[in-house]
Amino acid sequence: MSRQVVIIGAGAAGIAAARRLLAERVNVHVMEAEAIPGGRCITDTTSLGHPFDRGGSWIHSAAINPMAELARQQGAEIIEDDPGALRAVVRGHARLNDDEFKAYVSAWRGLADSRAHATTATIDPAMDTFLPGEPWGPYIRHVVALLSGVDPAVCSAEDFSRFERAPGEWLLPEGQGSLLAAAADSLPIAFENPVHRIDYGSDPIQVHTRRGTIEAAAVIVTVSTAVLAAGTLAFDPGLPASLRDAIDGLPLGLLNKVGIAVRADSPLAAPGPVLMHHASADEAVMIRPGFANQPVVCGLVGGSFADALERQGPGAATAACLESLRAVYGGAITRDLGPSVETTWRSHPWSLGAYSAALPGHSGARDVLAAGLDQRLLFAGEATDPTLFSSVGGAWRSGIRAAEQYLAASGQRSIPA
Numbered sequence: 328m329s330r331q332v333v334i335i336g337a338g339a340a341g342i343a344a345a346r347r348l349l350a351e352r353v354n355v356h357v358m359e360a361e362a363i364p365g366g367r368c369i370t371d372t373t374s375l376g377h378p379f380d381r382g383g384s385w386i387h388s389a390a391i392n393p394m395a396e397l398a399r400q401q402g403a404e405i406i407e408d409d410p411g412a413l414r415a416v417v418r419g420h421a422r423l424n425d426d427e428f429k430a431y432v433s434a435w436r437g438l439a440d441s442r443a444h445a446t447t448a449t450i451d452p453a454m455d456t457f458l459p460g461e462p463w464g465p466y467i468r469h470v471v472a473l474l475s476g477v478d479p480a481v482c483s484a485e486d487f488s489r490f491e492r493a494p495g496e497w498l499l500p501e502g503q504g505s506l507l508a509a510a511a512d513s514l515p516i517a518f519e520n521p522v523h524r525i526d527y528g529s530d531p532i533q534v535h536t537r538r539g540t541i542e543a544a545a546v547i548v549t550v551s552t553a554v555l556a557a558g559t560l561a562f563d564p565g566l567p568a569s570l571r572d573a574i575d576g577l578p579l580g581l582l583n584k585v586g587i588a589v590r591a592d593s594p595l596a597a598p599g600p601v602l603m604h605h606a607s608a609d610e611a612v613m614i615r616p617g618f619a620n621q622p623v624v625c626g627l628v629g630g631s632f633a634d635a636l637e638r639q640g641p642g643a644a645t646a647a648c649l650e651s652l653r654a655v656y657g658g659a660i661t662r663d664l665g666p667s668v669e670t671t672w673r674s675h676p677w678s679l680g681a682y683s684a685a686l687p688g689h690s691g692a693r694d695v696l697a698a699g700l701d702q703r704l705l706f707a708g709e710a711t712d713p714t715l716f717s718s719v720g721g722a723w724r725s726g727i728r729a730a731e732q733y734l735a736a737s738g739q740r741s742i743p744a
Contacts, residue, residue, distance in 0.1 A: 330353075331355065331542070331543055332353055332354070332356075332543060332545050332546070332547060332733060333357075333522075333532075333534045333543040333545075333546045334355060334356070334357045334546075335358050335522050335546065335547065335560070336359060336360075336548070337357050337361075337364040337514070337516045338365060338366020338368065339365075339383075339394075339719045339722035339726065340366075340549040340709070340723065340726035340729070341366070341547070341549040342357075342364060342514065342723075343393075343707075343725075343726030343730070344707055344726035344727070344730040345357050345514050345515070345516075345726075346510065346514070347726070347727050351739055353734075355514075355515055356517065356543075357514060357515060357516040357517065358520050358521070358522050358536055358541075359516050359517065359519070359520065360519070360521035360522075361518065361519070363518070364511035364514075364516060364518075365504050365507045365508060365511075366382070366507075366677075366722075367382040367383060367672065367678055367682070368380065368383040368503055368504045368722075369381045369382055370502030370504030370505045371502075371504075371586075371668060374586070374667075375586055375587075375588040375621075375623055375665075375667075376665075376666070377588065377621040377623055378500065378501050378502040378619070379586045380503055380504050380584075380619075381584065382504065382672070382719075383504075384498060384503055385496055386495070386499070386719070386720060387410075387715070387718050387720065388494075388496075388720070389493070389494065389495025389497050390493040390494045390495050391493045391715075392495070392715065392720035393720050393727070394503065394506065394719055394723060395495065397506050397510060397723075398497070398499060398506060401506055401509055403499050403506060404499065404500050405498075406497060406499070406500065406619060408496055408497065408498040408619070410496060411435075413432060413601050413602075413603060414602065415602045415655075416428055416431050416602070416603045416604075416605070417651075417654055418605045419605075422655075430463060431463055431467070434459045434463040434464075434467045435470050437457075438470050450688070451483050451687055451688045452485075452687060453480050453481065453482060453484060453687040454471050454475075454482040454484045454487055455478075455482075457479075458479055465608035466608060469605075469630070469632075471487070471630070472580075472629035472630025472633070473582065473629040474487075474629075475487060475580055476579065476629055476680070476681050476684055476717070477581075477684040478630045478631050481578075481686055481687070482685075482686075483686060483688065485690035486690040486693075486716075487684075489690070489714055489716075490715070498619040498620075500621060502619070503719055517536070519537075520536050522535065523535055523536070523559075523560065524560070524562070524563060525560070525563070527563070527700070528564050532544070532704075544703070545705065545737075546703070546705070547705045547707055547726075547730070548704070548705070549707045549708045549725075549726065549729075550677070550708070551678050551680065551708065551710070552579060552708075552710045553578060553678070553679035553680045554677065554678070555574045556575060557679060559676075562704075566700075567700070570696065570700065570706075572692070573692040573696040574692075574696065576686050576688075576689030576692035577683040577689065577693065577696065577710045578680070579678070579681060579684075580629070580630065580681055580684045581630065581672060581681050582627060582628070582629045582681045583627070583628050583644050583673075583681070584625055584626065584627055584669065585644050585647075585648040585668070586618070586623050586668045587623065587625075587626075587645075587665065587667040588622060588623055588664070588667070589622050589624055590622070593660075594616070594656070595616040595652075595660070595663060596663075597617040598617035598620060599616040599617055600616075601613065601615055602614040602615075604651035606647075606650060606651070610632055612647055612648055612650075613626065613627040613628075614626055614648070614652065615627070624652070626647070626648030626651060626652075628644055628647065633673075634673060637673050641669070641671070642669070644670075645667050645669050649661065652664075682716070682717035683709060683716060683717060693710060693711055693713050693716060696711050697711040697725070699732065702733065702736030702737075703736075705729040706729070707722070707725040707726045709725065711725045711728075711729075712725045
């Protein structure tokens with residue numbers, strides 16, 4: 328019988344699982360569909376002339392986030408940067424006055440800190456249950472879209488409230504994706520080799536890839552829940568209803584970025600106030616000048632607005648960002664702008680979205696998926712982490728957890744308390 332473990336996906340979860348198992352001298356093979364490691368955390372070093380994370384950027388809750396320790400180990404430069412440190416809001420072309428801004432931020436903070444509301448609920452309601460009324464409700468719903476990737480009506484309030492807040496919000500000038508690329512160096516990864524079927528009813532398990540079939544004692548699946556739901560990866564026998572329901576209850580939301588290089592003498596080149604621009608109640612672009620201490624302005628769009636822009640085709644998100652920049656800084660600001668890049672994670676065939684958000688009534692789905700099946704078919708990835716979901720750190724931590732599950736089941740090592 329084969330004693331090797333096959334890991335599907337060389338993102339944060341797959342890299343962490345491989346490193347943990349190799350430390351215990353387990354024979355490991357990682358299958359990756361792309362030509363590079365990182366999954367949904369890739370640092371683009373060419374498009375803008377400066378490092379730019381196309382996917383996960385922040386090391387959230389750094390005090391408990393394993394990516395923080397990886398950054399220290401690699402000697403990465405670290406910037407304290409609160410992603411929610413809003414400084415101004417513009418509706419149309421008018422900036423909110425001081426009283427309006429205070430009311431907006433109060434509504435923002437009240438919604439984001441929904442734990443007390445969610446835990447008193449007898450059911451698992453949607454986040455729109457807690458939206459404020461007029462005038463800020465139609466605008467504040469974009470808080471959920473930017474944090475979870477989905478609109479409040481399809482976001483579990485219980486799940487939303489479980490994200491663990493701890494000190495430290497870090498950005499890395501060289502990019503978080505660069506940490507993963509370095510951590511993947513020398514791992515046994517077969518790139519451009521997607522897996523299309525797992526026959527886990529056989530012993531050993533048969534893993535069918537583009538380049539042939541490989542046997543395994545256990546498989547750790549780290550692909551996104553959206554890819555699992557799409558059936559891109561087939562299972563024989565089919566997954567039990569409990570796992571299918573968990574996958575369906577954790578769809579991927581969408582957060583896309585627009586990065587634009589700017590002139591060194593531009594007011595957008597240095598880190599500055601975080602701005603929110605609402606061209607209408609249905610459109611919200613967050614603007615971050617001097618992103619990660621680089622001469623780059625970053626625009627972020629989330630939820631249904633991001634989906635709508637991506638469906639419009641290439642350039643639509645960039646156009647929305649440019650509209651916001653002109654509304655906030657004036658039309659002349661476009662003279663400061665250079666090359667740009669935009670992400671389209673919903674269209675990405677090996678991701679099909681940005682990160683997971685539990686549907687209302689499905690706040691327990693993460694635990695179900697993390698339990699796996701008979702310790703031979705295990706699942707990892709940000710969607711399976713109970714409190715750091717939607718983050719690179721949560722994905723990394725889930726890879727360690729899945730590796731420990733295999734080690735405990737195989738008698739090679741017990742799971743630590």
